[in-house]
Structure formats: structure tokens, C-alpha cells
Amino acid sequence: MQVLRNFRYYDFLMAGTVAVLLCSNLIGPAKACVVSLPVIGIVTFGAGNLFFPVSYIFGDVMTEVYGYARARRAIWAGFAAMIFATTMSSIILAMPASPTSDYNKVLQPALETVFGNTWRIVVASMLAFWVGDFVNSFVMARMKVWSQGRHLWMRTIGSTICGQSIDSLLFYPVAFFGILDNATLASLMAFNVLFKIGVEVLFTPATYWVVHALKRAEGVDTYDTHTSFSPFSLKDEGESRRID
Template sequence: MEPAAPPAQATRTLDDRAVRLFILLAAFFCVNAVLAEFIGVKIFALEDTLGIAPLEWNLFGQSGSLNFTVGTLLWPFVFVLTDVINEFFGRRGVRFISWLTVALIVYGFVFAFLAIATAPATWWVGAAADRGVPDYQAAFAAIFGQGMWSIAGSVVAFLLGQLIDVGVFHRIRRATGERWVWLRATGSTAVSQLVDSFVVIWIAFVLGPQHWPTSLFLAVSSVNYVYKMLAAVAMIPLLYAMRHAIRAYLGHQREAQLRHEAALD
């Protein structure tokens, strides 16, 4: 029987800055994605939030103000984190974190439904009546009890988008080498989010019980895709800033080693 590894071994592993970096990126990736799923139930009006007049867009026969789920505010950070993880930890890193995130999303919703199913305390139901919430239980269920079609659409679209993103990212990387970080970042996002934006709406609102007409499906999906792409372009400086910070944290030699291994993955 081989002797057990000394306790100091775990400490040495966690002292590896690359390990710490992966844990940090994974934690922010997972919390952003899970949080986006839970707060996404709220729809906000972009023009009203910015204090400007409604744009009254007209697309595929649909018109009105620009409305988005609050979750869209977090997805651009997920895109940046995906590209950074891709850059330094390769396909396996992104796939591992993507599957972990899906598991955490499902885990979160399972316990949300269990929480809804518990019998509320009588006094608690009306505890916020003076604040405009006459039934706390109904409000809790409405916020956390998102429809199964919406959950399924979000999970499938997220996982499909991530797997496409990692594939396109490395195709561009093989073609361009270490040049043009912005191209592989925005290029992979452009393809993956084209799929993501349309799949999630299709499953949640076309196949689901609401049965949206094709014109509404195309209009809402297109607006969401355009927003995601504009956000991805706007986040390019953050991508470069994170690369610079990681290089300073790891040191040039370790950073180059990680990028080389990721490119071969």
C-alpha cells in the first residue's frame, strides 16, 4: 500500500497560481450564469431605464420599445469569461465549467421548486402587505417558479452556445495564431450567440405553451442577438485588461505555457 500524501501536498497545489486562477474564473463564470437565470424573470424597458423616449423599433412586423430580461446584463461577462478560460485553459476548461454550470442551474431550480412547495407560515404570507405585496407566497412562486419550458430553453441554449463557442474560438485561433485576440473572441461569440439567442426563444416561447407567432419570435430573437453582439464588442477592452492582469499575476513564462497548452488542447 502506498503511503498517503502528506497534508502539505494540498497546500502546494493551491499555491499554484494557475489553479487559483482557474478556480477564480470558474467561480465568477458559474455565479454570473446561475444568477442570470434566476433574475431573468424580470423584463425591463431599456429606453425608460435610460430616461429616453421609446425608439419604436419595427422589425418583422413587430414594433414597440426595447424590452430585455435583466439576465442579459450579466451575459456579456459570461462571454468574456468564456473567452479568457478558452485562452488559458482550452476546450476542456470551458467544457468542464459549462457542464458544471448546467448542473448548478438545474440544482438551483430543483431547490427553488422545493422551496415553493413548502407550506408557508400564515403570518409570513401577508408580512409585506404594507409594501404592496399582499401574498408573499404567490410573489415567491412567481419569481422563482419559472416555467419548465423557459428553464429547458435556457439550459439547452446555454450549453449549445458554449460548445459552439469553444469550437469556433479554436478554429480562429489555429488560423490566426496568437494574433487578433479580439477576432477570436467576437467571432466565437457571434456564432454561438446567434444559435443561443434563437434557440432559447424557440424552446421557451414557440414550442412552449405561449406559441409565439414567427414574426414575434424572429423580432425578439434578433433584437436580443444584436444587443449581445454590441455588448461583446463593448467588452473587448475588458478582455484585454483581464489578459494583461493574468500575465502580471502568472508571470510571462507561466502565462505562455498555459496558452500553449490551451492551443494544443
């Protein structure tokens, strides 16, 4: 039977997801970082990729504890926040700066540099996030039912491989096809997928601890045995099993 209830910590996870998404997509793309790795050599990547994988960890935790339907709500909240932030940035940048302020004369070009992302990057970012996060949550939920709740590490890593691969396969071609050559695009996609999977693997022990702590605190463990996986539904679904 489905249990309809309020949870103590779900809202914090949703807020964390939205915060990570906004920071990764508004602050991160403004800076390209360069690191030197053994064997691979010099690698360039967007600073947002350092923290964006954390949103997938939030998604894994929410799907595992609260179910796909609750994770779906968080994805839509993040998507709506990204649209609002992009709209707000465009409006503020388009407004004329006061010519009487020397500070504004310096600030306006800086804001345009940091927040004036091209429409291709904005569309690519939102599309990749929306599809990638839903794929991640769907795979996580289906693998949980299939594995009968065993092997959490396999579900978190497996869902991340699927979600992050789709994310990179969508983002880079939409944002940079025709700007970067195909070899560079391929290398960027490969590096980012591997990097994000590596972050998931690195945080697996912490994910285990958080998941088990939340299940005990909330007294619930959700299996999506009768859930509609349509991304356009906002119904609370799934079989919530009590944990004493």
C-alpha cells in the same frame, strides 16, 4: 507538451461564470425592461440579457488563457449549478407555507412570481446555455490555432457571434413558440443577438487587458492543438506554452 498544474485565478473565473449564470437565469427573467432606442423605437427585453453576455466574456478569457478543456469544466459547473438552483426553487416553492405567519402569506406568491418559471423557460435556458457556451468555446479555440494566436478581437467577436446566435435560436423558439407570434420571436432573437455582440465589442479593450494580465500572472498560454472537443470529456488537454 501538456502542462498539468494548478492556476491561481482560474477558480475565480469559474466562480464568476457560475454567479453570472445563476443571477441571469433566476433574477433576470422575472423582469421585462423597456427602452426607447433611436431609429428602432421601443424595445422590450428580459433584464437577464443585461448581464448574461458577461458569461461569454468569461468563457472567452478562460479558453484563450487556459484552453478549451478548462473552459469545458466551467461550462459543466455552470450547467450543474443551474440544475441545482432550479431543483431547489421547485422544492421550496412546493413546500406549504406556514399559515400562522402573515409574512409567509405575502412571501409565497412573490416567490412563485419571481422563481416559478415554466418548464419551457427552464429547459430552453439550460439547453441554450449549454450548446451556446460550447459553440463559443469551440470556435474560440479553433480560431486561435488557425490564427496562430493573432487577432484576439477577431476570435472573441467571432466566437460570440456563433455562440450567441445559437443561444438565441434555441432559447426563444423552445420557450415561446406558440405563445408569441413568429414576427415577435424573430425580432426578439435579432435584437438579443445584436445586443450581446455589442456588449462583446464594447468590452473588447477590457478583455485584452485581462487576457494579457492573466497570461503574465499564470505564465501560460494554451493552444488546443491536440484537444478532444467532445463536450462530455473532463480531461485537462491542450498544449500549454510557458510565458516568462
